[in-house]
Amino acid sequence: MTQVRRHRRPLKDRILYGVVVLLLLAGGLIMIFPIFWLFSTSLRLAPELNVVPPHLLPDHWTLANFEKAFTKAPLLGYMWNSIVFATVSTVFILLTSTVAGYIFAKFKFPGNNALFMLVLATAIVPFEIYMVPLFLQMKTLGLIDKPLGLFLPFLVMSYGIFFMRQNTQTSVPDELLDAARIDGMGEARIMLLMVPRLLAPAMSALAILAFIQAWTAFIWPLLILNNPKSFPMELGLSQFANSFSVDFGLVSAAAVVAMAPTLIAFLFLRRRIVDGITLTGLKG
Amino acid sequence: MRSPLAAVRSVPRRTWVRYRFVALFLTPIMALYIYLRILPTAQAFLMSFYKWELIKPAEKFLGLENYANLLKDNNFRQAFFNTTVFAVVTTIISVLLAMVLAAVLARYVRGRLGGFLELLYFAPVLVPMVPVTLGWREIFNYNHGVLNAALGVFGIAKQPWLSDPTMALAAVVILSVWKQVGYNMIILLVGMRAIPIIFHEAASVDGASAWQQFRKITMPLLAPVTLFVVVITTISAYNVFTQVYVLASDVQGAPGKLVRVLVYDIFENGFRFFKMGYAASEAVYLFMIIMVLTIIQFRFLRGSQS
Numbered sequence: 003m004t005q006v007r008r009h010r011r012p013l014k015d016r017i018l019y020g021v022v023v024l025l026l027l028a029g030g031l032i033m034i035f036p037i038f039w040l041f042s043t044s045l046r047l048a049p050e051l052n053v054v055p056p057h058l059l060p061d062h063w064t065l066a067n068f069e070k071a072f073t074k075a076p077l078l079g080y081m082w083n084s085i086v087f088a089t090v091s092t093v094f095i096l097l098t099s100t101v102a103g104y105i106f107a108k109f110k111f112p113g114n115n116a117l118f119m120l121v122l123a124t125a126i127v128p129f130e131i132y133m134v135p136l137f138l139q140m141k142t143l144g145l146i147d148k149p150l151g152l153f154l155p156f157l158v159m160s161y162g163i164f165f166m167r168q169n170t171q172t173s174v175p176d177e178l179l180d181a182a183r184i185d186g187m188g189e190a191r192i193m194l195l196m197v198p199r200l201l202a203p204a205m206s207a208l209a210i211l212a213f214i215q216a217w218t219a220f221i222w223p224l225l226i227l228n229n230p231k232s233f234p235m236e237l238g239l240s241q242f243a244n245s246f247s248v249d250f251g252l253v254s255a256a257a258v259v260a261m262a263p264t265l266i267a268f269l270f271l272r273r274r275i276v277d278g279i280t281l282t283g284l285k286g
Numbered sequence: 287m288r289s290p291l292a293a294v295r296s297v298p299r300r301t302w303v304r305y306r307f308v309a310l311f312l313t314p315i316m317a318l319y320i321y322l323r324i325l326p327t328a329q330a331f332l333m334s335f336y337k338w339e340l341i342k343p344a345e346k347f348l349g350l351e352n353y354a355n356l357l358k359d360n361n362f363r364q365a366f367f368n369t370t371v372f373a374v375v376t377t378i379i380s381v382l383l384a385m386v387l388a389a390v391l392a393r394y395v396r397g398r399l400g401g402f403l404e405l406l407y408f409a410p411v412l413v414p415m416v417p418v419t420l421g422w423r424e425i426f427n428y429n430h431g432v433l434n435a436a437l438g439v440f441g442i443a444k445q446p447w448l449s450d451p452t453m454a455l456a457a458v459v460i461l462s463v464w465k466q467v468g469y470n471m472i473i474l475l476v477g478m479r480a481i482p483i484i485f486h487e488a489a490s491v492d493g494a495s496a497w498q499q500f501r502k503i504t505m506p507l508l509a510p511v512t513l514f515v516v517v518i519t520t521i522s523a524y525n526v527f528t529q530v531y532v533l534a535s536d537v538q539g540a541p542g543k544l545v546r547v548l549v550y551d552i553f554e555n556g557f558r559f560f561k562m563g564y565a566a567s568e569a570v571y572l573f574m575i576i577m578v579l580t581i582i583q584f585r586f587l588r589g590s591q592s
Contacts, residue, residue: 030406036421055435134556135329189307220528236416257417
């Protein structure tokens, strides 16, 4: 069928198709060029870095920049800090959002609507608006420069609660809950054992969103942390780039290391990540 | 008229069990939520009326003085101007580009090739901001940057991308459009694919050209999604910080000073000069901008549904 149709396509359409694909490919190459360029720059040394016009690929390939980057900054330490931070944040956001979202969706109690409206109303307030008072609160608690001070604001997500409430309404049928109750399951067991199975797709989308949010967080770590030992990757890398700003090869090597986990995750989970992002994005 | 006590007694036991469950699980979460979101947001408004410093909280009630002073503050005006230009230009370019890409991908290129192209355009969305900004910093380099070399091929003179404030703003726009366009494209693509194919088939039978179909079918049906994309791009652009902080260092290497944006100005007032009340009122201005954008979105969305 498709073969027949392809033959029937007029020549003009086929040329148009070819041109469109070529243009899209050229555009796509421009899109990944900055990422490619970091790799390419990280593999060359000083004299080559100043060649005008620059060569696309290094004349002499070297890993020296990487060796140096690992000795000049605790890159693996930054990475570890990011992994811990993003994991803790994701686990808590999943837990708090699912529990609160489920309760808001399925339980009638005095104040349900008022509380949910409160969440909804604050969902549109960006972090940058309340970061100054939040910093003062952390100061009162003595959490400046402490990992807990970094983690705390990332344990709840307004949008997560909203998102899980909506998904509970669409994918957790009341009949199923009632059947479980009749079977003698307690409310806590229903919520913690049964409901997550029904909400798994939504939870995985939210997990991706939460993980990316913490992994790419910048201004809060910058405000709350002073000790480079506890810096997550993004902050650590920016400080590194500031102190070695003239050594382009070295800075690029560190940037490649910083990007690596994301690129690897993207290679393996790309469909899931893209779907997760569109799912959480569109329902906003 | 029943007494309140009788009303409480009339609630069945099973309902009480559920209330207890709700209280047990929801209370800690809401307590955390109120402490980490509601309280600081309310506090930001409160602080904005005070002279409030790091070690001298609520020093003096000023009423609207902070707000009035901000309007006369050159740094704030500069920041407001830069951020608005940045937000408007970034939004227009990234949404238009995304629209063209999505329309072409939805109509002409399907299957594996289409998926591969989507991936290329989406990649920048996922890569963290700091490393890619460093990549762009090298591309924008005055002496040996690829961009100036490429411009040279067309006989255009080298541009001071990272040292002239206007050029640096342009550089931040280029970088941000590059980062945003894939996200907008994916959302618009999902919207376009949700339009039933039968509309296009019927139009084709009636002899409508591709452009006519785009104008008369895709655009009106896609209006709510487009509006969504425009509003979230504008809002996130108004909160721009990281890429400016990394890209636009001034001559002394002070990060983010070359292109002053609102969040940077809040950051500087609050955490370098410790004028926290002043910074809070600046944050309230930013909030008002975002509020207006959100209201516009809700208004139009409601309008398009009725």
